[in-house]
Amino acid sequence: MNSLDFFQKGGPVMYILFLCSLTVIAISIDRFIYYRQAVKDKSEFQTGLEKILLQKTVPEAIAFCKNFSNAFSFVAMAGLKAYKKGNDVEQALDSTYSMAAMKLRERINYLSVVVTLAPLLGLLGTIFGMIQSFSIFNVQAGQPLAITGGIGEALIATATGLCVAVLSLLAHTYYSQRLDTILTDLEQTYTIVLNCVPKQTMPGGSIHETT
Template sequence: MDYIVTGIDFFQKGGAVMYVLLLCSMFVVAIGIERALHFKRMDSGRDFAKDFYQQVAAGQYERAASLLQNGHGVLAAIIMAAVQKENREQAAHYMELQSGIALSRMRQRLYYLSVIVTLAPLLGLLGTISGMISSFSVFNVASGQATAITGGVGEALIATAMGLCVAIAALTVHAYFSQRLENIITDMEQSFSLVEEHIASLREVGENVAEGTLAMEGGTR
């Protein structure tokens, strides 16, 4: 309980800028949670991309088609739809278009994190300068209150520390999702190039698997 009271006291001493920095930190947390849920839904996973690549490269098209049917995420969905196109050119165009749309959606809101990385330290510096101006006011200097001046400078530095903490948190979240996005792009490029080379075999196997699935569903009914 004492730590909470001390933290609130330090927060209030940081000045009005602390409330803006608090909103920035809450914004970073909200973006991190929202992006984590979005990536979890859209990302097929590195294991899927690796298994699919190995199966297709080895000529195990039935296993590759089974991976596509049982897989989740945008990569599996794009490849599944691409192999049903009439020719290689249509499949390549479809994969390029749909991957661009998916990646654009994954990049959403990451720009705000980069803005906060730059903005938060500046806000902290603004709060510190404002606090130091108050500490070195003419009234304190004239009355010779050295303790009040040094104490005011210490309190003013709280805003800078808060700004740096917010910037570090935003940078960490941004770096994590940027690296994850790069991995997804790499998986897409490798998988798409392989699909273009083996699209005829994948289409034939995919049609057979789909017909077998429909037959099983009809027999169950």
């Protein structure tokens, strides 16, 4: 039995499972590329940013952030621009951090959906296949083998569904772990900006501590 015959014997559900597997692969490639760009030059950026901010030079810190295109510069830039305009730095950092986290979480939930959906689709295809197998009522010579062979073919859908679910589970676990790591690093950048920017003078001459 070649691969095409094996696929066709699984029934119509196999086409849905095939789409599920393509979805998992597409999301995995997309998140891999996005996460790699999000953490590009992370250590260099955080070390350089803190050093510049400790010298109380916010304009230089903004110019420094423009040299990077990762998620950390995106968050830090928002806080520094808010400081330069006299706005609330912490609020700007909060909103930008939430936006960055939302972009990082995009499509990850689809992987968990496939983990649950694929085995159910495989089981559904198996049930349909077994119904067809047991629809043979006039058992004559050779027909019992036809029934058992039909059950074996019906189980192809379940096996395929489990394989797709395992693939999706591995991808979901890996990217969830990477997501947690990136968010932790973003929080460190958030803290660096919040703790290192100079004091802000609020309307009325009062001093506002950004920390």
